[in-house]
Amino acid sequence: MSETESNNKMRLYRNLASPYTRRVRAVIEELGLAGQIEEVDVDPYAAPPEFLAINPLSKVPVLITEQGEALPDSNLIISYLFTRGHGMAALPSGAKRWAALRRQYLAEGIIDAAVASTNEKRRPEGIIYQVFLDRQVAAIQRAVARLDEEAAELNQETPTTVEITIGCALGYLDFRMPYLEWRKGHDALAAWYTQFGERPSMQKTAPQPT
Ligand SMILES: N[C@@H](CCC(=O)N[C@@H](CS)C(=O)NCC(=O)O)C(=O)O
Numbered sequence: 001m002s003e004t005e006s007n008n009k010m011r012l013y014r015n016l017a018s019p020y021t022r023r024v025r026a027v028i029e030e031l032g033l034a035g036q037i038e039e040v041d042v043d044p045y046a047a048p049p050e051f052l053a054i055n056p057l058s059k060v061p062v063l064i065t066e067q068g069e070a071l072p073d074s075n076l077i078i079s080y081l082f083t084r085g086h087g088m089a090a091l092p093s094g095a096k097r098w099a100a101l102r103r104q105y106l107a108e109g110i111i112d113a114a115v116a117s118t119n120e121k122r123r124p125e126g127i128i129y130q131v132f133l134d135r136q137v138a139a140i141q142r143a144v145a146r147l148d149e150e151a152a153e154l155n156q157e158t159p160t161t162v163e164i165t166i167g168c169a170l171g172y173l174d175f176r177m178p179y180l181e182w183r184k185g186h187d188a189l190a191a192w193y194t195q196f197g198e199r200p201s202m203q204k205t206a207p208q209p210t
Pocket of ligand 1: 072115
């Protein structure tokens with residue numbers, strides 16, 4: 001069956017350990033779009049041929065739109081989902097917008113560094129590059145410290161993509177790098193996350209080993 005012949009639902013290719021997938025799935029929950037999207041598990045590292053036909057980069061998440069367009073990136077997908085549902089706060093305007101987007105970018109950077117570390121640690125022991133791992137940890141720690149300084153700026157009741165991304169980044173640290181103990185010395189961010197993590201969108205998308 002081709003993408004366009006399907007039942008007009010959107011389709012999300014996902015991996016339940018992936019923090020990029022989680023951002024998208026949490027937004028789907030917040031926007032009330034779950035009933036319009038069929039989810040399909042894929043292991044991007046196994047690069048199955050039918051998935052490569054959808055995304056030559058072999059990365060998840062990928063959203064197939066109702067028109068059969070394959071969107072291969074979490075930010076691209078989230079932009080598309082915002083045209084399909086309502087219920088999340090828009091980013092602030094003016095100067096606050098750039099501060100908010102900067103925080104989101106820091107959280108994306110935490111995710112990138114933590115995923116890169118996880119992949120590096122999967123190499124055969126002799127070729128794991130410790131200098132690279134140390135650099136990722138340092139970047140994560142500095143970014144967590146910055147977000148902690150700015151925790152008062154984070155919304156609790158009406159999340160934007162900024163809060164969703166920060167929640168997914170911190171959840172991924174708990175999942176893959178708990179030994180970093182990111183909460184230590186970051187009381188404000190830890191307190192924000194404890195409450196934010198209770199949201200159904202966060203609870204339903206908690207990372208799972210795959
Ligand atoms: N920029 C992409 C990154 C997606 C990404 O790197 N996903 C990882 C899973 S956590 C993946 O599929 N990796 C497979 C690979 O790199 O071969 C996004 O935001 O969606």
